[in-house]
Amino acid sequence: MAPQRVRIRMLGGFDVHVDGVAVPAGAWRLSKARSLLKLLALAEGHSMHRDALVDALWPELGASTNNLHQALHAARRALAVAGTAADVLRLRDGVVALCPDGGLETDLQVLEAAFDKALAAADPDLLLDIAARCAEGLLPEDRYEDWVSPYQDHIADLRRAAVLAAAPHLITQGRAYDAAAALEPLAEIRPVDEEVHRALMLAFDAAGRRWDAVAVYESLRSRLDDEYAAAPDVQTTTLYRRLLTGQADALAGGLHHLAGPGTRFLGRRREIEELVALCTRNRLVTLSGPGGAGKTRLAVEVARVLAKTSSYPDGLWMVDLSGVRDAELVAATAASALELTLSGSRPTVAALTAQLAARELVVVLDNCEHVIDAAATLVRAIIQDCPGITVLATSREPLHLPGEVAWRVPSLRVPDPSEPIDSSHLMRYESVQLFVARAQEAAPAFRLDDDNARVVAHMCQRLDGLPLAIELAAAQAAYRAPKQIAALLDHALTALASRIRDTPDRQATLAATVSWSFELLDADERQLFPRLSVFAGGFTLEAAEQIASDGMARPLADVLAGLVDKSLVLAETLGAEEARYRLHEFVRQYAAQRLAQSGEALNLQRRHADWYCDRAESVDPDQGAPVVSEPSPWFAIERENLRVAMAHALKQMPERALRAAIAAWRSWMASGMHAEGLQWLRRALAACPEVSDVHVRALFATAVFEVRLGRMEEAAPLGRSIADIGRHAEDPLRRAEAAHLHCLLSWLAAEWDTMDRLLDTAERDLRGVPPVRAAHDHLRALVALSRGDPEAALPRLDDALGWLAETPRDVPPFFSVCTLAFSVGRYDGITMPIFEETMLVGRRVGVAQAEAYVLCTRALAARASGRFGDAAEALDRSLQVFRSLGDRAGEAFALAQRGHLHRTLGETAASDAQPTSGPPSPTSAAPRCR
DSSP: OOOOOEEEEOBSSOEEEETTEEOOGGGOOOHHHHHHHHHHHHSGGGEEEHHHHHHHHOTTTOSOHHHHHHHHHHHHHHHHTTTOOGGGEEEETTEEEESTTSOEEEHHHHHHHHHHHHHHHTOHHHHHHHHHHHHTOBSGGGTTOGGGHHHHHHHHHHHHHHHHHHHHHHHHTTOHHHHHHHHHHHHHHSTTOHHHHHHHHHHHHHTTOHHHHHHHHHHHHHHHHHHHSOOOOHHHHHHHHHHHTTOOOSOOOSOEESOOOSSOOOOOHHHHHHHHHHHHHOSEEEEEOOTTSOHHHHHHHHHHHHHHHSOOTTOEEEEEOTTOOSGGGHHHHHHHHTTOOOOTTSOHHHHHHHHHTTOOEEEEEEOOGGGHHHHHHHHHHHHHHOTTEEEEEEESSOOOOTTOEEEEOOOOOOOOTTSOOOHHHHTTSHHHHHHHHHHHHHOTTOOOOTTTHHHHHHHHHHTTTOHHHHHHHHHGGGTSOHHHHHHGGGGHHHHSBOOSTTOOGGGSBHHHHHHHHHTTOOHHHHHHHHHGGGOSSOEEHHHHHHHHOTTOSSOHHHHHHHHHHTTSSEEEEETTTEEEEEOOHHHHHHHHHHHHHHTOHHHHHHHHHHHHHHHHHHTOTTSSOSSOOSOOTHHHHTHHHHHHHHHHHHHHOHHHHHHHHHHHHHHHHHTTOHHHHHHHHHHHHHHOOSOOTTHHHHHHHHHHHHHHTTOGGGHHHHHHHHHHHHHTOSSHHHHHHHHHHHHHHHHHTTOHHHHHHHHHHHHHHTTTOHHHHHHHHHHHHHHHHHTTOHHHHHHHHHHHHHHHHHSOTTOOOOEEOEEEEEEEEEETTEEEEEEEOOOOOSOEEOHHHHHHHHHHHHHHHHHHTTOHHHHHHHHHHHHHHHHHHTOHHHHHHHHHHHHHHHHHTTOTTOSSOOOOSOOOOEEEEEEEEO
């Protein structure tokens, strides 16, 4: 009879299968039983003497076979669940054996056999798969057990061997980036392993990343010195010296005629990989982007990698057009750079392509934007007549040729403002890496630490991750501290002047970089570009058309598209429906200078303020449909533009600023921007001393912010101001609303001495105004509840529901949502904190939502009086209304109330079950206006 087939997995976890049937995890009653099986599966011949097993598994107990017998018994029982025979684990003559009759296979055995096969076949992909399996770790749940350490070391060595064996084959196949990607994590966990570091240096060099290869050596040398006071061996040092002199690369792929970088190239790994892939499939790739985006450096690095991943026997060639001012000289300049001789008997382009037709090479055609038409003519001829040539062009706009891949160079990644600032974490961002590297070149003592990390992160964000801007800022580190450099950014155009050798004049300052692009614009583009500086934080096509389109010969959309093509404006998609545009900060500063010189600034600012204030009022959540949703996302998207618009409106048309602030206040509340919202409202009210129909809403919003900020005492005087305005109103509805809000704010301020008088007086003024009367009866119920009198609250709530039933369903929002917040409750005679509160923010709703909120308050009153069935029924009705209206905030409030009901009853896991027992009563309550 054939032995049973036992399969054991130990890489990345542990499980056992017997003839395809898994042993359940719950079958292992003793952890030592699992350990026993693992140790036998790892042992040579899958057997060990019992004394060795005892010493390995119970080292602290000494030699005790009782423990071993218990573990053996438990292991046999576990395996029996999957149908194994008892002799699968056999103890004979003092030796414990696993599957002594054969049939056992472990994933480690399979992996070692696969390694031998891959090594013999020189298959780098299979070797990398083996390394990936090893990286999962052997028995990770036992990583701290002494008995597993030798086997884990074996797996680590197997991973190392697989990667080192794969790397040379990958480089030979032109896959140096894959080799580097496999070696980098190995070098991190083996920081003083010279063979691994040498392999990584070779992979980086083969990938065209010579400076990264040098950095690997420097890191290794520093680590060896720190830990062992030793230096790298002769083989490693020799490779390093060859790298420094450019002699290490054995896969040069022909002659290089590229500009040698004066500084280390940082980052852009994913971009290089993507561009190399594009260049292998397409013969014309154009890198576009604004001045200072790093197009030239990136193109050179991509060309170097191309030479190592593809066959270009005629080498790499650089044609720099930046110094060409006459378009007629483009072809001649290219011929000179390519070391071609042109005869005078044929047209220049034709003569050039005739000599290149049989060659195989890469041409980096740099700085095409100012002679774009002539450059496009040349490239078109090369692509048509020279099949062995790949063109990698750089330009601030695409060439717009058939078959061209236009690839916009992105900014370097910048730190996320929402993440905590940590110096070690920041170095993951390429923009920070560049700043630190260039700052250390200017000031070798510079270090990124916790003291300057926040400032450096802020600078990289302000400069939009643009390499030139970051390099110019970092160069200031020679004589300025980071905070002093950051202070320059408001005037970055002129303050950040180049201190970098060999920087072209057009990039000596940020102003020169933008000016170079501006001079290439047509008349409409020159007119629109400065106007766009009036926007803050970006803009939409609609906003630009409404504010900045006057006097142009072409449609604004076409002109804007031209500015995007020329890399002066960035286009970003906003969801699936709308594009959004913005300018880099230093580009916006340049455009603002041009706008100031044009004499259009005041008119554009006025139009900007008008349009954004109008749009804010149009999406005011309290003035729209009777069913009020959360504030429009427009407020968050256009927050910067709205700030600029309101600041201008405060000076020139304060009434517009006040209305915009009233429209925006709920958005500020929802975003937690209480202090800023309060500041805008206070400033707008101060600028509008003459009372208008919007002052009541502004004063009430101000009161809610004050209360939210913990200044309850401010509510009462604001309520009195509202009452004064209401007494002079001719409209009965406005008088009634003012009287009601006065009562509401007095309640929030806990003015109990005058509360009843105010409530009674207001009630007389509310006759004939059902919506406000409904809100007022709801308030009186809350007052009763806050005094611990739920029986008095219930009839008031019934009255409120009655008034709401008489109110037309389509009236605008009128009901300011309030509730109670209990801070403590009594449980079995003990006072305990409960903090029963909601998270609704400043809601003003219509009839349907008001009914649902009143039902929630009714549930609270019923709960406080022990009528739990009534409370549950009211909450069910409230939830039904909120859900039917799609009101997620209201639904959350009702669900919170249901949770409080079940908490009161001790039913923490309850859902729809009806409560059956009595609650504790709240002992401390405070009003909350939501």
